[in-house]
Every structure is written in structure tokens, then in C-alpha cells.
Amino acid sequence: MSETGTPILALEAVGRRFERSIDMAERLLALFGRRPDRRTVHAVDSADLAVAEGEVVGLVGESGCGKSTLARIAAGILPPSAGTVRFRGRDVAGLGQTERLAYTLQVQMIFQDPFASLNPRQTVGTIIGEAPRVHGLATGPAVAERVARVMHEVGLDPSLAGRFPHQLSGGQRQRVGIARALSVDPRFLVCDEAVSALDVSVRAQVLNLFLDLRRDRGLTYLFISHDLSVVRHIADRVAIMYLGRIVERGPAAALFATPTHPYTQALLAEIPRLSRRRRRFTPVAGEIPSPLRPPPGCHFHPRCPHALARCRDETPALRPVAPGRWSACHLNDQA
Amino acid sequence: MSAPVLDVRGLRTVFHTSKGPLPAVDGVDFAVAPGEVLGLVGESGSGKSVTGFSIMGLVDPPGAVTAGQVLFGGRDLRRLPPEAMRRLRGDRIAMVFQDPLMTLNPVLRIDEQMVEAIREHHAVPWRDARARARDALGQMGIPAPEERLDAYPHQFSGGMRQRVAIAIAMLNRPDLIIADEPTTALDVTIQGQILFEMQRLIAGSGTALIWITHDLAVVAELADRIAVMYAGRIVEQGWTDDVLDRPRHPYTDGLIRSVPAEDAPGGRLHQIDGMAPPLLARPPGCAFAPRCPRALAPCRVDAPEESVAAAADGGGGRHWRCHNPVPAPGAPEAAP
Numbered sequence: 192m193s194e195t196g197t198p199i200l201a202l203e204a205v206g207r208r209f210e211r212s213i214d215m216a217e218r219l220l221a222l223f224g225r226r227p228d229r230r231t232v233h234a235v236d237s238a239d240l241a242v243a244e245g246e247v248v249g250l251v252g253e254s255g256c257g258k259s260t261l262a263r264i265a266a267g268i269l270p271p272s273a274g275t276v277r278f279r280g281r282d283v284a285g286l287g288q289t290e291r292l293a294y295t296l297q298v299q300m301i302f303q304d305p306f307a308s309l310n311p312r313q314t315v316g317t318i319i320g321e322a323p324r325v326h327g328l329a330t331g332p333a334v335a336e337r338v339a340r341v342m343h344e345v346g347l348d349p350s351l352a353g354r355f356p357h358q359l360s361g362g363q364r365q366r367v368g369i370a371r372a373l374s375v376d377p378r379f380l381v382c383d384e385a386v387s388a389l390d391v392s393v394r395a396q397v398l399n400l401f402l403d404l405r406r407d408r409g410l411t412y413l414f415i416s417h418d419l420s421v422v423r424h425i426a427d428r429v430a431i432m433y434l435g436r437i438v439e440r441g442p443a444a445a446l447f448a449t450p451t452h453p454y455t456q457a458l459l460a461e462i463p464r465l466s467r468r469r470r471r472f473t474p475v476a477g478e479i480p481s482p483l484r485p486p487p488g489c490h491f492h493p494r495c496p497h498a499l500a501r502c503r504d505e506t507p508a509l510r511p512v513a514p515g516r517w518s519a520c521h522l523n524d525q526a
Numbered sequence: 527m528s529a530p531v532l533d534v535r536g537l538r539t540v541f542h543t544s545k546g547p548l549p550a551v552d553g554v555d556f557a558v559a560p561g562e563v564l565g566l567v568g569e570s571g572s573g574k575s576v577t578g579f580s581i582m583g584l585v586d587p588p589g590a591v592t593a594g595q596v597l598f599g600g601r602d603l604r605r606l607p608p609e610a611m612r613r614l615r616g617d618r619i620a621m622v623f624q625d626p627l628m629t630l631n632p633v634l635r636i637d638e639q640m641v642e643a644i645r646e647h648h649a650v651p652w653r654d655a656r657a658r659a660r661d662a663l664g665q666m667g668i669p670a671p672e673e674r675l676d677a678y679p680h681q682f683s684g685g686m687r688q689r690v691a692i693a694i695a696m697l698n699r700p701d702l703i704i705a706d707e708p709t710t711a712l713d714v715t716i717q718g719q720i721l722f723e724m725q726r727l728i729a730g731s732g733t734a735l736i737w738i739t740h741d742l743a744v745v746a747e748l749a750d751r752i753a754v755m756y757a758g759r760i761v762e763q764g765w766t767d768d769v770l771d772r773p774r775h776p777y778t779d780g781l782i783r784s785v786p787a788e789d790a791p792g793g794r795l796h797q798i799d800g801m802a803p804p805l806l807a808r809p810p811g812c813a814f815a816p817r818c819p820r821a822l823a824p825c826r827v828d829a830p831e832e833s834v835a836a837a838a839d840g841g842g843g844r845h846w847r848c849h850n851p852v853p854a855p856g857a858p859e860a861a862p
Contacts, residue, residue, distance in 0.1 A: 253713035254684075360801050361570070390569035390740060392798040395784035399795055417713065420743070424786035424795070443791060461718040463743035465785055468766055470747040472722035475715045478683055 249426030565745030764844030
């Protein structure tokens with residue numbers, strides 16, 4: 192469905208490298224002919240992802256796969272080092288000042304740790320009201336009204352506006368983070384592990400809140416998580432990342448029912464399930480390789496039970512395998 | 527059932543603060559049989575970790591175990607002199623933490639730490655102890671164990687570090703391991719590997735395992751029995767299938783139903799409204815009553831006693847603390 196029409200946000204061949212900066216000692220050593228160790232991490236490697244208006248796209252992967260980097264690029268917090276980010280069809284790199292501001296306000300981000308992302312010295316009311324005040328969306332008493340409105344919307348008693356973050360529970364703090372994002376009337380929320388730090392019962396409350404906001408405000412989500420059961424519940428489409436690359440993408444129901452990439456299959460087999468009792472664990476082999484030295488060819492080949500000779504040398508491209516379904520695996524050529 | 531390895535009775539652990547005593551663990555009873563896996567489940571602040579620390583005798587002031595018995599092989603650990611307790615720890619009872627860096631010394635090589643853990647308890651020559659350490663690493667699925675013995679903790683990945691911590695815990699083939707959220711910080715494929723190794727090890731050694739976690743699904747797959755904690759008390763315990771398929775306590779029932787189902791994406795999740803009460807302000811009566819959809823008037827006054835299940839409903843090993851339990855399947859009472 193999202194593969195047609197103009198998506199609200201499109202990432203096209205987006206890449207992001209991080210390089211270690213050379214320190215003074217190494218610069219001195221370089222004078223004596225020792226080459227500094229310039230290691231580069233390809234946190235994201237040529238990722239394509241489009242999100243249609245009103246859609247929830249889940250982005251799943253394990254540590255170091257680049258999902259948070261991709262989230263930050265989508266939210267406009269981090270510029271990509273390759274590729275194009277388009278918001279409503281326009282390259283955000285070429286936006287003028289006013290258009291750029293509209294983009295950054297319309298795309299808001301919600302973080303995993305509400306403790307680290309809320310200023311401990313500001314009251315809840317100040318935290319939520321700051322952005323609309325600074326951007327002139329509300330002035331004077333209208334700021335407090337707006338704060339009360341969004342607090343009510345996320346299920347926080349507006350009387351908590353005078354409290355400080357440390358006086359709130361984890362679930363309440365996460366609601367403050369959501370209220371702050373909503374205070375500038377965004378169209379698109381990038382949620383980076385937004386429910387991962389919450390207890391089970393509170394997590395259900397916050398997930399329900401996300402579903403309510405989607406219905407009431409017509410919001411679009413990019414929902415990043417390592418927790419597949421959460422993503423399966425909330426997402427319309429899912430993209431699976433491994434070591435910087437999107438390895439599989441497709442509608443959530445189809446992808447969870449018949450995963451095509453061996454990594455997706457392994458990941459799905461490992462989701463702990465309430466219905467599975469006294470399981471005999473038979474895990475995938477191998478560790479997640481360091482993003483500093485990813486294996487050549489398909490990054491997953493050292494752990495893959497079906498790896499072929501060419502998987503070691505050739506990087507498989509992300510290609511359509513069925514309507515709306517994309518997969519990056521050489522095995523797809525054999526079927 | 528064979529005699530339990532561990533039998534905890536009426537355990538109470540209190541933290542003395544300037545605001546008054548905080549009962550983190552408030553009368554906990556449970557037992558673990560040899561070779562059994564008990565899943566101790568609860569949310570933050572439920573007292574599940576403090577229960578583990580209390581058994582190990584690792585509660586430091588201002589905290590103190592103020593009541594109850596911790597019977598380990600028939601001996602009450604609370605009455606043991608500190609030196610005897612120290613000899614037991616790391617030998618007969620071991621603990622694994624969420625963060626393996628809590629157990630590993632960053633400035634010692636892995637072999638030094640492992641050899642020390644053996645020779646502290648058994649008079650074994652250094653070389654033999656090192657060979658045992660190498661085998662223990664190999665059994666936890668660590669590749670090239672001989673070379674890895676010479677490494678320092680920071681040279682391991684998070685998953686490998688946790689394997690080392692578990693290998694150390696298993697070194698002296700303890701009778702009981704208390705594992706406090708050991709896989710919570712790990713990725714799912716790594717978690718699967720560690721659960722696999724753990725399961726294999728304890729099946730071979732007959733070690734009993736208490737797996738402390740907030741993740742019901744992990745416990746469903748791993749545990750023989752489950753104990754659910756809320757606000758310092760075990761509110762329900764029994765065989766895994768009984769507790770998960772036929773929960774009687776409304777909190778257990780709510781927790782299970784708030785896990786996203788596999789077959790109903792996008793639907794509203796069942797939610798337990800409100801939040802757990804702070805330690806200082808536990809309500810009188812049942813601590814869950816303010817959030818409970820089944821609460822009755824007496825729930826707000828009297829703390830419920832432990833009920834024992836009928837034989838058809840799990841029998842003697844199955845308990846819950848509730849004035850108005852969720853009806854057993856097929857029972858007449860209408861849903862609230």
C-alpha cells in the first residue's frame with residue numbers, strides 16, 4: 192500500500208558512516224610516519240524505506256544494527272552521509288529555513304529513556320510547553336492551555352505540570368516525553384525503543400496510548416524496537432535490519448507468518464512466547480559481529496545455516512520477492 | 527516431591543530509612559526442588575531481586591532480613607555465622623546478575639578469577655583448577671576457551687561476558703543458582719543461546735535454578751514452576767501451565783493478558799490501570815486492590831491469606847492470595 196503514491200517520509204539509499212577522530216598523540220605519531228588507525232563504522236548502509244501517511248512501520252534489529260541511527264536520520268536529528276531523505280516528496284537537504292522548520296516540527300522523536308531525555312531541573316509544564324512557546328505556536332496563557340490539553344491527551348493529570356521528572360514514575364515520565372512531542376502538533380512520530388524500559392503492565396498502557404493517538408490524530412509512526420512481539424502488535428509494515436542493512440521488508444502479517452530471510456527466521460524463532468512451554472532451546476549459532484569489521488558479502492553468512500559460497504563474496508541486494516515484500520538473500524534466486 | 531534444596535518461609539526484608547522502614551520483601555514463602563527451575567516474576571519494585579539477595583545473605587544496611595527462615599539443605603542460612611555463609615556462597619549457592627561486570631573483576635584475567643573461585647573452596651592444584659575453568663568455559667559455548675582464559679573481561683562481548691559469569695557460577699556444581707535478570711540486557715538471539723547452555727548445564731548437574739525476571743514469556747519457556755510477586759509478596763505460585771493457563775490472582779491474569787497476543791495485532795491490549803504502590807505508601811489490605819477489577823470491600827481492609835488449590839486445580843504446590851480469585855475455567859461465577 193505504501194509502495195505507491197507519495198510517502199510522507201522516504202529514505203532513499205541512505206547511509207551513515209562514523210569515523211573515529213584522530214587525537215593529538217596520533218597526530219604526533221603521524222609526523223614520525225605511523226599511520227593513524229582510521230576506523231570507519233558503516234552504521235547504516237544504503238537503506239531504503241518509505242512510510243505512507245497514517246501508516247505504522249516497525250524497524251527491528253539487534254544491538255549495533257543501525258536502527259537508532261536510521262531513526263535519528265528519519266527524524267532529521269542526524270544528517271545522512273549518503274543518500275536522500277524526502278519529506279512529502281521533497282529532499283530535506285534542499286529545504287529553505289521555513290520549510291526546514293516545518294519538517295522538524297512535523298517529525299518528532301520519542302526516546303527510550305525518559306529520564307535521560309527530560310531536563311531534571313525543569314517542571315513537566317516547562318518541558319512540554321517549551322517548544323510551542325519557542326516556535327510561537329502559543330503565547331501567554333495559551334501555552335498553559337496547550338500543555339494541559341496534551342497532558343490530558345496522554346493520560347497525565349494536568350495538575351502534575353508543576354512536578355519535576357524525578358517525582359514521576361517511569362510510565363508517567365514516558366507520557367511526558369510523548370506529550371512534549373505532541374505539543375507541536377506533529378504528523379509523524381519516530382519512536383526509538385519507546386516502550387522497552389517500561390514494565391509489562393505499563394507497557395500495555397503506553398502501547399494503547401500510541402494506538403489511540405494514531406486513531407485520534409491520524410499520526411504516522413516509525414516504531415523502532417528490538418522487541419518483535421511489540422512490533423508485531425503495532426506495525427502495519429516491518430523492516431528487519433542486520434549490521435547496517437535492511438535485510439527484509441514487508442507487511443507485518445505476511446512477514447511474521449512466512450519470513451523469507453534466514454535472519455528474520457532465526458529472530459522470529461527466538462521470540463519468547465507465552466504459549467511455548469519447557470522449550471528445548473536450539474539457538475542460532477555465532478555472535479553478532481562487530482560493526483567495525485562486518486563479514487564480507489552477506490553480513491549474516493557466518494551465522495546462516497543455509498549459506499552458499501557466493502554469500503561470502505557477493506552482497507545480496509534487497510529485491511522484491513512477492514507483492515510488497517522485499518528480501519536481501521541469495522537463496523531467493525534459487526527458488 | 528523430593529526434599530527441597532531451598533525452602534523459604536515467611537521471609538521479610540526491611541530497609542530502614544529516615545522516612546521509616548520499607549518492607550521490600552513482606553512475608554515470602556516458596557520452595558525449590560533439586561533440578562527444578564523456578565521463575566520468580568515481578569515488575570520493578572516488586573521485591574524479586576531483594577528476595578534473591580536475602581537468600582544469599584547479601585542484604586547490606588540499611589537493609590536487613592528481619593523475619594523468616596531460609597532453609598538450605600535443612601539448615602537455616604539466617605543462623606549461619608558469616609564465615610560459614612561465605613564458604614557456602616560461590617560453592618553450594620551461586621548468583622548470576624543482570625550485569626556480568628558486577629561479578630567480574632576488570633583488572634584480573636579470566637583464569638585468575640576462575641581459579642580463585644575454585645581454590646577458595648577446594649584444595650586443588652592451580653593447574654587442575656585452570657583445566658576445570660577451561661572446561662567450564664567450553665561447556666558454556668565459549669569458543670577457543672584455552673585462549674580466552676588469558677583475556678580480560680573488557681575483551682569479551684556482553685553475551686560472552688554473561689557466559690563467563692554463568693561458567694563461574696557453575697564451577698563448583700552448586701546445588702542452587704539464583705539468576706537475577708541474566709538475559710534482560712542481551713539480544714534475543716544471544717538470549718536464546720544462553721538459555722540453551724543453561725538448560726543443558728543444569729539438566730546434567732541437577733542444579734536447581736531460580737530465574738528472576740520481569741519477562742513472563744521467558745519464564746513460560748524455561749520454568750517448571752512460577753511465583754508471581756507484587757509489592758513484596760508472592761501473590762500466586764504453582765506449576766507453569768497452571769499459573770499461565772489458569773491464573774487465579776487478578777494480577778497474574780492481568781499481566782498475562784497485557785502481553786501482546788500473536789493472533790490479534792493492532793487490537794487494544796488489556797491494561798492494568800494505575801501503577802504499583804510506592805513502598806512507603808502500600809495500601810492496607812491487598813496491595814493490588816486499588817488497581818484490581820475484582821476488588822471487593824474486604825480487599826481494602828484485610829490482606830488475603832494464602833489459599834491452597836484443590837487437587838484438580840494444581841494441588842498442594844499451588845497457592846494464591848486473593849479474596850475474590852478469578853474463577854477456575856468451567857466454574858459457575860460470571861465474569862465481573
